[in-house]
Amino acid sequence: MYASERQLSRLRLAYLKAVLSQEIGAFDTELTSGKVITGISKHMSVIQDAIGEKLGHFTSSCATFFAGIVIAAICCWEVALLCLVVVPLILIIGATYTKKMNRISTTKLFYHSEATSMIEQGLAIKSFTENMEKQYFISKGEALVKGVGTGMFQTVSFCSWSLIIWVGAVVVRAGRAKGGDIIAAVMSILFGAISITYAAPDMQIFNQAKAAGYEVFQVIQRKPLIHDESKGEMPSNINGYIELRNVHFSYPSRPEKPILQGLSLSIPAGKTVALVGSSGCGKSTVISLITRFYDPMRGLDCVILNANESAKPDIVQYNPGEIFIDSHNIKDLDLNFLRSNIGAVYQEPSLFTGTIKDNLKLGKMDADDEEIQKAAVMSNAHSFISQLPNQYLTENLESAPELSARQEASIDETRPLPDTQREVQRDLTEPHVLKEQNEMNIREENIFFRIWFDLKKKELVKIAIGSFAAAFSGISKPFFGFYIITIGVAYFEEDAKRKVGMYSAIFSGIGLLSLFSHTFQHYFFGVVGEKAMSNFRLALYSGVLSNEVGWFDKPENTVGSLTSRIISDTAMVKIIIADRMSVIVQCVSSILIATSVSMYVNWRMGLVAWAVMPCHFIGGLIQAKSAKGFSGDYSATHSDLVALASESTTNIRTIASFCHEEQVLKKAKIYLDIPKKKYRKESIKYGIIQGFSLCLWNIAHAVALWYTTILVDRRQATFENGIRAYQIFSLTVPSITELYTLIPTVITAINMLTPAFKTFDRKTEIEPDIPDDSQPERIQGNVEFENITVAHRLSTVRNSDTIIVMEKGRIVETGSHSTLISVDAGLYSRLFRLQSFDETS
Numbered sequence: 009m010y011a012s013e014r015q016l017s018r019l020r021l022a023y024l025k026a027v028l029s030q031e032i033g034a035f036d037t038e039l040t041s042g043k044v045i046t047g048i049s050k051h052m053s054v055i056q057d058a059i060g061e062k063l064g065h066f067t068s069s070c071a072t073f074f075a076g077i078v079i080a081a082i083c084c085w086e087v088a089l090l091c092l093v094v095v096p097l098i099l100i101i102g103a104t105y106t107k108k109m110n111r112i113s114t115t116k117l118f119y120h121s122e123a124t125s126m127i128e129q130g131l132a133i134k135s136f137t138e139n140m141e142k143q144y145f146i147s148k149g150e151a152l153v154k155g156v157g158t159g160m161f162q163t164v165s166f167c168s169w170s171l172i173i174w175v176g177a178v179v180v181r182a183g184r185a186k187g188g189d190i191i192a193a194v195m196s197i198l199f200g201a202i203s204i205t206y207a208a209p210d211m212q213i214f215n216q217a218k219a220a221g222y223e224v225f226q227v228i229q230r231k232p233l234i235h236d237e238s239k240g241e242m243p244s245n246i247n248g249y250i251e252l253r254n255v256h257f258s259y260p261s262r263p264e265k266p267i268l269q270g271l272s273l274s275i276p277a278g279k280t281v282a283l284v285g286s287s288g289c290g291k292s293t294v295i296s297l298i299t300r301f302y303d304p305m306r307g308l309d310c311v312i313l314n315a316n317e318s319a320k321p322d323i324v325q326y327n328p329g330e331i332f333i334d335s336h337n338i339k340d341l342d343l344n345f346l347r348s349n350i351g352a353v354y355q356e357p358s359l360f361t362g363t364i365k366d367n368l369k370l371g372k373m374d375a376d377d378e379e380i381q382k383a384a385v386m387s388n389a390h391s392f393i394s395q396l397p398n399q400y401l402t403e404n405l406e407s408a409p410e411l412s413a414r415q416e417a418s419i420d421e422t423r424p425l426p427d428t429q430r431e432v433q434r435d436l437t438e439p440h441v442l443k444e445q446n447e448m449n450i451r452e453e454n455i456f457f458r459i460w461f462d463l464k465k466k467e468l469v470k471i472a473i474g475s476f477a478a479a480f481s482g483i484s485k486p487f488f489g490f491y492i493i494t495i496g497v498a499y500f501e502e503d504a505k506r507k508v509g510m511y512s513a514i515f516s517g518i519g520l521l522s523l524f525s526h527t528f529q530h531y532f533f534g535v536v537g538e539k540a541m542s543n544f545r546l547a548l549y550s551g552v553l554s555n556e557v558g559w560f561d562k563p564e565n566t567v568g569s570l571t572s573r574i575i576s577d578t579a580m581v582k583i584i585i586a587d588r589m590s591v592i593v594q595c596v597s598s599i600l601i602a603t604s605v606s607m608y609v610n611w612r613m614g615l616v617a618w619a620v621m622p623c624h625f626i627g628g629l630i631q632a633k634s635a636k637g638f639s640g641d642y643s644a645t646h647s648d649l650v651a652l653a654s655e656s657t658t659n660i661r662t663i664a665s666f667c668h669e670e671q672v673l674k675k676a677k678i679y680l681d682i683p684k685k686k687y688r689k690e691s692i693k694y695g696i697i698q699g700f701s702l703c704l705w706n707i708a709h710a711v712a713l714w715y716t717t718i719l720v721d722r723r724q725a726t727f728e729n730g731i732r733a734y735q736i737f738s739l740t741v742p743s744i745t746e747l748y749t750l751i752p753t754v755i756t757a758i759n760m761l762t763p764a765f766k767t768f769d770r771k772t773e774i775e776p777d778i779p780d781d782s783q784p785e786r787i788q789g790n791v792e793f794e795n796i797t798v799a800h801r802l803s804t805v806r807n808s809d810t811i812i813v814m815e816k817g818r819i820v821e822t823g824s825h826s827t828l829i830s831v832d833a834g835l836y837s838r839l840f841r842l843q844s845f846d847e848t849s
């Protein structure tokens with residue numbers, strides 16, 4: 009536990025460092041914030057689990073198995089040898105199953121990510137429905153593979169046992185071993201085999217960790233297209249003469265759309281130059297190129313077709329243009345040096361966790377209080393900051409919820425910029441209109457009944473067949489307990505070979521039936537679970553899309569949290585139905601059958617078996633916990649780090665422009681130290697608990713054996729029935745433990761579904777589809793504006809030394825305000841007149 013925490017601490021840091029060092033274009037395409045958060049939380053947790061507790065658990069389970077084989081070999085080598093032949097067969101089935109399941113989960117993961125990005129981009133419900141249908145189809149295959157796989161495992165296990173016990177009888181008949189030796193050998197193998205089945209889920213985690221590791225290392229090993237590692241020039245003095253020469257640019261996410269098309273401009277040092285143009289003409293793009301968030305590049309327009317149409321297109325490499333500062337090509341300059349010479353304030357305000365002062369210091373980490381205040385006064389932020397309860401020490405998100413969007417932006421603009429600052433871009437933030445919302449009135453309903461979402465009659469029939477099959481699958485444990493002792497006794501009888509042969513045949517028959525019962529159980533529960541989940545997902549997504557725009561402004565309805573509600577939370581529906589309910593039915597059936605049969609065989613021993621059950625139960629619970637992992641949810645333990653990674657990715661431009669990567673990594677190191685200390689203590693504590701659980705187990709067996717001798721002594725039971733009644737029940741106790749651990753997970757899953765159902769139940773305040781009868785028949789077209797605020801950008805730039813007017817990535821006019829305004833047909837003058845109209849209206 010401790011070692012894995014230490015290793016993962018390094019891996020998490022390396023991951024975050026790699027993310028922060030990528031060029032901005034990567035965040036537009038491959039490194040979405042969702043992917044980064046999944047990487048640093050989910051993927052890291054799986055890897056930590058695999059190389060930590062699961063590896064320890066797997067090693068100890070394998071050791072138990074091999075010890076079982078060795079003891080069996082000492083008691084009866086023929087039986088042990090047979091096991092060594094049979095076990096690889098079982099392992100091959102396990103490996104084939106895992107391989108198939110992995111292939112399916114990789115395909116599912118692809119569609120899962122596709123669905124996530126569809127929601128992030130707000131795509132139409134039609135594409136989402138198609139995606140859900142594809143997922144449903146894949147899940148059908150998954151359910152079938154799961155059913156056949158577990159069924160095959162049961163069948164082969166039962167048939168192998170039949171063979172082993174029959175060979176035991178042959179050996180006894182031949183006089184090469186005693187019945188007792190065979191029982192000892194079979195029991196050792198039995199416990200070894202149980203251990204190896206405990207180890208099987210670990211293999212699944214190892215495979216998941218492999219897939220997660222692949223994703224994580226892809227990011228860590230990714231070479232950024234623009235990076236600061238190869239240290240470039242750092243001229244001693246920068247005057248600030250900026251020149252763009254024939255610059256072409258397309259965003260990596262939309263290479264087919266040219267944004268800048270041969271833009272050339274020069275900005276003399278010390279002059280104020282304003283870029284003016286309609287929205288989307290490429291103003292911010294120019295600034296992004298100067299700060300080297302992107303390098304000039306041509307998109308797909310560089311592909312020209314050959315004269316002969318059937319031939320392959322030629323890729324022509326044009327020079328995409330160059331950018332110079334003081335005649336230094338910015339590509340030759342040290343990246344950090346370049347960015348620390350540029351002060352940029354972006355349209356979107358970005359605030360980080362911490363106090364207002366921490367946020368202001370982002371621009372200059374060594375700024376003192378006086379400098380900070382001076383910067384705040386200059387940007388008109390000082391007056392409202394002074395009115396806050398803790399002034400500059402106010403935690404920006406928690407204690408100052410009253411901060412308006414404009415004030416947030418103001419803090420963002422206030423950051424004292426490095427002394428070397430030469431250029432500031434100031435785009436005024438669009439006014440935010442926040443709508444008041446009525447509190448939702450949500451009915452408390454029983455979510456458990458609602459998860460069977462919109463299921464048709466045929467799906468309910470499937471669930472009934474699945475439940476029946478699950479109940480039959482529940483027979484296997486008590487049946488095994490009953491027959492293993494019956495066979496043990498048969499070894500001592502005269503016609504051992506015939507009797508054991510008959511029992512072996514029955515054993516194989518039950519094994520064969522379990523192939524069908526497991527297949528039906530997993531297939532039907534899996535298919536119905538997927539159907540209910542996809543019905544609910546679709547209904548929820550369409551419900552979300554029908555909400556009014558104001559609803560999306562609420563902090564709890566950000567794209568991230570809605571995506572998580574639609575994709576992750578709804579997955580609980582399938583988990584409850586396919587994974588939990590199916591096993592719950594199986595466990596209940598096992599417990600009922602075991603209790604009835606053990607009471608029937610010998611009611612006294614049946615009661616004792618129930619009495620010592622808590623020892624088994626607690627022991628089993630601790631073992632199950634150890635198989636699952638004591639360390640719990642790694643993502644929750646590292647929530648501070650995940651939050652840091654999330655806000656860093658969202659505000660990557662701010663971090664990159666302030667060269668703040670090192671500060672983020674320093675903070676990350678502090679966050680990583682806390683869990684490291686925690687896991688050191690916990691690992692010792694849980695080691696002791698695990699040892700105690702094994703002790704309880706042995707105490708339970710000892711009590712049962714002791715009581716059997718008393719019953720035999722008092723002639724209240726035969727030895728065979730005493731042991732048999734106990735064994736039937738004790739082999740079924742894991743089902744009680746499983747049931748006990750499953751029920752809280754169902755409750756947790758139901759709780760996780762509550763926000764999704766609340767969102768689903770919400771009625772939109774602006775109903776788009778219901779025509780309003782009160783509407784006039786004919787629209788006159790008289791529009792009345794009330795309390796509208798317009799950002800008069802042109803009034804903020806009229807005093808600039810030079811105004812450059814852009815249109816569709818090209819410069820169309822250049823000059824001062826007075827010269828440009830005099831050109832009546834010019835774009836500037838048209839824009840200016842348009843804004844004057846706004847002012848007067």
Ligand SMILES: Nc1ncnc2c1ncn2[C@@H]1O[C@H](COP(=O)(O)OP(=O)(O)OP(=O)(O)O)[C@@H](O)[C@H]1O
Nearest residue numbers: 036259261262267286287288289290291292293294
């Ligand atoms: N990261 C991005 N990925 C893909 N396209 C982008 C990206 N950022 C901007 N664009 C597109 O590039 C074009 C130019 O955008 P840019 O932000 O430079 O315009 P602008 O002139 O600054 O507009 P505004 O005045 O609205 O801020 C727009 O069509 C915009 O949609």
